[in-house]
Amino acid sequence: MKNPYLPELATITKIIEETPNIKSFQVVFNDHEKMKTFKFEPGQVGQLSVFGVGESTFVINSPPTRMEYLQFSVMKVGEVTTALHELHEGDQIGVRAPLGNWFPYEEMKGKNILFIGGGIGLAPLRTLILFMLDNRKDYEDITIIYGARTPPDLCYKDDLKEWESRPDVNLILTVDNEYPGWDKRTGFVPTVLNEVAPKPDNTIAITCGPPIMIKFVLQNLVKLNFKDDQIITTLEKRMKCGIGICGRCNIGSKYVCKDGPVFSLAQLKDLPPDL
Amino acid sequence: MTELGFLKKENLVEFLKELATKSVVYVPVADDDVVAFKLFQENSTICLDRPANIPPKTVIFPQYETLLTFTFSKKEEQPDKIDVKIQEKMDFKDTVIFAARPCDAKGFTVYDRVYKDSDIPDPYYVGRREKTVIIGFSCPNVSPGCFCTAVGSTPSDKEGSDILMTEVSGGFVLEPVTEKGKAVIQSKFIEDGSKYLEEAQKKQEDVKNKVKNPFKKAGKPQISQEKFNDDSFWELALSKCLSCGACTFLCPTCYCFNITDENKIWEAERLRSWDACMFPHFTLEASGHNPRPTKFHRFKNRVGHKFLYYPEKYNGVLACCGCGRCIRYCPVSVDISKVVDELSDTNSENKTLTSNGGEA
Amino acid sequence: MSVDKLKDAVKQILNEVDIVIGYTEGFDKVHATPLFINTQDKVDQLIWDQRCVHNLASYLPSLKRKKVGVIVKGCDSRTIVQYIQEGLINRENVKIIGLPCSGVISLKKLLKAVDFANIDDITFEDNGNVNVKTEKETKTLSLMDIAPDKCKTCQYPTPLIYDILIGDPIKSDKPKESVYEDIIEFDKKSLEEKLAYWQKVFDRCIRCYACRNACPMCVCQDSCIAESREPHWISQRATLTEKFMFHLIHTVHLAGRCVECGECERACPMGIPVNTLKRKINLEMKELFDYVPGVNPDDKPPMYTFNVDELKIKEHKIG
Numbered sequence: 001m002k003n004p005y006l007p008e009l010a011t012i013t014k015i016i017e018e019t020p021n022i023k024s025f026q027v028v029f030n031d032h033e034k035m036k037t038f039k040f041e042p043g044q045v046g047q048l049s050v051f052g053v054g055e056s057t058f059v060i061n062s063p064p065t066r067m068e069y070l071q072f073s074v075m076k077v078g079e080v081t082t083a084l085h086e087l088h089e090g091d092q093i094g095v096r097a098p099l100g101n102w103f104p105y106e107e108m109k110g111k112n113i114l115f116i117g118g119g120i121g122l123a124p125l126r127t128l129i130l131f132m133l134d135n136r137k138d139y140e141d142i143t144i145i146y147g148a149r150t151p152p153d154l155c156y157k158d159d160l161k162e163w164e165s166r167p168d169v170n171l172i173l174t175v176d177n178e179y180p181g182w183d184k185r186t187g188f189v190p191t192v193l194n195e196v197a198p199k200p201d202n203t204i205a206i207t208c209g210p211p212i213m214i215k216f217v218l219q220n221l222v223k224l225n226f227k228d229d230q231i232i233t234t235l236e237k238r239m240k241c242g243i244g245i246c247g248r249c250n251i252g253s254k255y256v257c258k259d260g261p262v263f264s265l266a267q268l269k270d271l272p273p274d275l
Numbered sequence: 276m277t278e279l280g281f282l283k284k285e286n287l288v289e290f291l292k293e294l295a296t297k298s299v300v301y302v303p304v305a306d307d308d309v310v311a312f313k314l315f316q317e318n319s320t321i322c323l324d325r326p327a328n329i330p331p332k333t334v335i336f337p338q339y340e341t342l343l344t345f346t347f348s349k350k351e352e353q354p355d356k357i358d359v360k361i362q363e364k365m366d367f368k369d370t371v372i373f374a375a376r377p378c379d380a381k382g383f384t385v386y387d388r389v390y391k392d393s394d395i396p397d398p399y400y401v402g403r404r405e406k407t408v409i410i411g412f413s414c415p416n417v418s419p420g421c422f423c424t425a426v427g428s429t430p431s432d433k434e435g436s437d438i439l440m441t442e443v444s445g446g447f448v449l450e451p452v453t454e455k456g457k458a459v460i461q462s463k464f465i466e467d468g469s470k471y472l473e474e475a476q477k478k479q480e481d482v483k484n485k486v487k488n489p490f491k492k493a494g495k496p497q498i499s500q501e502k503f504n505d506d507s508f509w510e511l512a513l514s515k516c517l518s519c520g521a522c523t524f525l526c527p528t529c530y531c532f533n534i535t536d537e538n539k540i541w542e543a544e545r546l547r548s549w550d551a552c553m554f555p556h557f558t559l560e561a562s563g564h565n566p567r568p569t570k571f572h573r574f575k576n577r578v579g580h581k582f583l584y585y586p587e588k589y590n591g592v593l594a595c596c597g598c599g600r601c602i603r604y605c606p607v608s609v610d611i612s613k614v615v616d617e618l619s620d621t622n623s624e625n626k627t628l629t630s631n632g633g634e635a
Numbered sequence: 636m637s638v639d640k641l642k643d644a645v646k647q648i649l650n651e652v653d654i655v656i657g658y659t660e661g662f663d664k665v666h667a668t669p670l671f672i673n674t675q676d677k678v679d680q681l682i683w684d685q686r687c688v689h690n691l692a693s694y695l696p697s698l699k700r701k702k703v704g705v706i707v708k709g710c711d712s713r714t715i716v717q718y719i720q721e722g723l724i725n726r727e728n729v730k731i732i733g734l735p736c737s738g739v740i741s742l743k744k745l746l747k748a749v750d751f752a753n754i755d756d757i758t759f760e761d762n763g764n765v766n767v768k769t770e771k772e773t774k775t776l777s778l779m780d781i782a783p784d785k786c787k788t789c790q791y792p793t794p795l796i797y798d799i800l801i802g803d804p805i806k807s808d809k810p811k812e813s814v815y816e817d818i819i820e821f822d823k824k825s826l827e828e829k830l831a832y833w834q835k836v837f838d839r840c841i842r843c844y845a846c847r848n849a850c851p852m853c854v855c856q857d858s859c860i861a862e863s864r865e866p867h868w869i870s871q872r873a874t875l876t877e878k879f880m881f882h883l884i885h886t887v888h889l890a891g892r893c894v895e896c897g898e899c900e901r902a903c904p905m906g907i908p909v910n911t912l913k914r915k916i917n918l919e920m921k922e923l924f925d926y927v928p929g930v931n932p933d934d935k936p937p938m939y940t941f942n943v944d945e946l947k948i949k950e951h952k953i954g
Contacts, residue, residue: 001398003363005342051345051359052543054536078561079864092359211564238560240534243395247531248558253584308747309839309906325751328904338841338873419663419753514671519848521904524841537870548871555857606849606902607689608661608668
């Protein structure tokens with residue numbers, strides 16, 4: 001019987017400082033064979049171990065189409081994330097992955113895709129964006145609305161630059177307030193969503209960000225006539241086991257770690273409001 | 276499997292001694308009036324006349340256990356880097372739980388669906404569970420707050436036991452339930468028990484008739500979704516709750532846990548320890564956000580888990596065996612059976628509800 | 636005292652406050668349970684007798700933003716006095732209904748007295764007799780034989796602070812010296828004996844924190860050292876070391892603050908005499924600082940103040 005609690009040893013090959021409190025870690029399994037055979041789907045998560053400190057859950061934000069490494073982005077907020085931030089390239093961590101479900105990208109084929117992200121909430125969207133760009137012909141228009149508190153708080157600045165330059169991606173960036181040197185939009189993401197007012201026809205909207213942002217984005221999407229099954233979000237909860245047992249990440253009978261983290265608004269409406 | 280055995284009362288200790296030569300044997304022991312399952316010793320003050328304060332889930336799902344150990348060493352070629360060796364701690368011994376009350380034995384079946392019969396089984400639980408023989412003990416009487424018959428069980432329910440033992444005059448009738456149980460009563464202390472069958476059945480029936488049903492409506496409780504989602508109900512019903520973990524830690528079906536790393540200098544271990552959905556830390560996120568911020572949210576989830584969410588996943592089976600401990604030992608007498616009764620759907624016929632109120 | 640007088644008082648007070656906390660029938664004949672009354676129609680559920688063991692004052696800090704009426708016994712009133720000393724409640728938001736009390740039952744002692752039989756009925760007589768009907772027998776017990784230890788040496792049968800007192804004040808007939816007699820006696824044991832005793836009883840601890848959550852003076856709330864990871868004081872192992880550590884820190888945090896309501900011990904589902912530790916340290920505080928918690932609202936707890944010269948601590952005297 002496989003031990004689901006046993007992490008795979010991995011080495012940090014690169015650390016990218018995304019923002020003042022977010023770092024991205026590129027890791028490869030020490031076992032090269034495992035790296036070659038590792039399979040996951042966009043949206044799935046992993047548990048990262050700092051041995052002796054603990055585990056924490058992060059989405060794999062590199063796409064399965066680019067398997068040189070797995071990338072995780074970590075905001076420094078608690079015990080494990082602080083310990084992760086103290087690590088260096090070449091250090092050992094543990095990885096339990098992949099866990100959870102994924103974005104229904106097959107069902108999205110032939111559709112317009114609207115991504116709405118806030119802060120580090122771009123991480124789970126990034127894996128799907130890159131996956132779709134690597135399979136660009138399968139999808140129609142791709143629009144990305146992304147915001148953060150200030151310009152330095154925007155994640156994946158290299159990606160943003162690339163997406164901005166691509167003619168087949170419509171990237172709309174915003175920060176909360178005016179900022180020296182910022183000449184793009186200002187305002188909260190849900191407000192910018194209203195301004196952009198994307199059409200719901202043949203479109204799937206995917207959103208992730210802080211709980212309060214998600215709440216208003218969902219409301220605004222409904223107002224823009226998006227149907228519940230056209231709206232997808234990916235949730236974050238405190239998790240421990242990652243296999244739907246330990247009991248803390250449930251919303252009703254669904255466990256975010258196993259049955260999620262990806263839910264359509266239609267699915268969420270069937271669950272108690274414990275977000 | 277009907278080969279009934281009979282164990283004379285005076286042979287009880289000898290029988291346990293014999294079991295203890297082959298297995299680790301846990302028995303309910305009274306110490307300062309507190310009954311708990313402890314390792315059998317010849318002078319153990321075995322207590323059969325009232326249920327243990329804490330169920331024998333401690334044997335298969337201990338309060339804490341080491342899942343993994345980590346050993347650190349400096350990399351020789353690169354002394355600023357650390358190598359990690361991970362070891363799994365799995366060393367499970369043949370074990371017997373003697374005189375588990377039927378509600379406690381049944382509690383393990385609630386665990387089984389989640390830990391054993393799932394697509395991702397838990398090897399620590401399964402390891403212990405498979406090596407453990409459970410000798411159930413038909414309740415000789417009822418206890419304050421217990422309500423097993425109202426949640427689809429009886430004080431002589433065999434589900435979860437490998438053997439069911441019933442006290443009759445002069446000894447105990449042992450009814451094997453599984454092959455594992457059958458093997459255990461191959462002992463020189465066990466005689467043929469068929470002539471005691473009638474007495475045992477009568478005793479079981481007598482006790483069963485004494486169990487109180489706290490629910491106004493017959494049949495398994497059906498929770499009304501409308502009442503369940505009414506926050507004001509919870510605020511009033513739970514004002515007195517202290518948000519401690521007594522109810523969950525004493526519950527034979529509560530299985531939530533925490534995983535933490537505990538560090539020494541050159542080694543560390545990853546522990547699993549009991550956790551309780553009634554604790555605010557349980558769901559508190561590092562950002563400070565808590566999806567279940569108050570005791571009302573937390574108790575709602577606790578009741579939801581036992582009476583809605585678990586049944587939704589597992590064919591309508593409730594995650595409550597009616598042992599009554601959470602009622603009996605609650606410092607302020609929060610009564611889950613009363614809460615469920617007040618939530619029950621007085622309009623509906625008996626049908627299984629999903630958590631959104633639809634029919635399963 | 637008739638319970639009707641109490642109900643009348645609560646009906647009155649309910650016009651001025653959001654909630655009144657009292658007692659009602661519990662799940663069986665021997666249990667009362669706290670009752671939160673927010674509407675007049677619930678007043679009739681009130682009961683008052685020797686089963687009303689809970690310290691209802693404990694709920695006050697969590698209801699600080701509301702106007703609350705609370706029913707207190709003499710011992711419970713010390714909690715309110717201590718809350719006032721420590722600034723944990725707004726006195727003007729609390730209406731205190733005081734009830735003189737000559738003792739309550741200890742469930743644990745009662746069950747032991749009837750050999751853990753199921754109790755079908757229990758009645759209380761004015762002369763201190765308790766009639767208990769079990770499946771097997773009907774027994775008359777003396778209340779003081781089945782009362783918690785705190786009742787046997789009770790110095791404050793009448794609440795020390797109240798807005799309304801229902802019933803005639805009762806004067807304590809228990810000698811002052813008796814309060815810590817059991818602690819002094821226990822202390823005479825050898826260190827080895829005491830260690831063995833505490834090892835035995837704390838081995839049972841399941842870290843459910845019922846003692847902590849039932850304690851009216853535990854103010855760290857959700858930041859308890861027992862669960863905190865930052866800083867990381869105690870591991871989640873459940874060995875004696877962790878259990879001792881938690882209980883001793885709980886004890887030390889209550890030095891000169893514990894109002895000896897005994898809720899910690901009453902709440903413990905594993906029958907651990909946790910109040911003994913707290914009373915031991917209170918005895919020390921009494922001897923050192925001549926301070927008794929929860930008696931005078933104008934006092935300051937000794938651990939809240941610092942004097943270079945402590946009259947009773949000679950070795951700390953400077954010069």
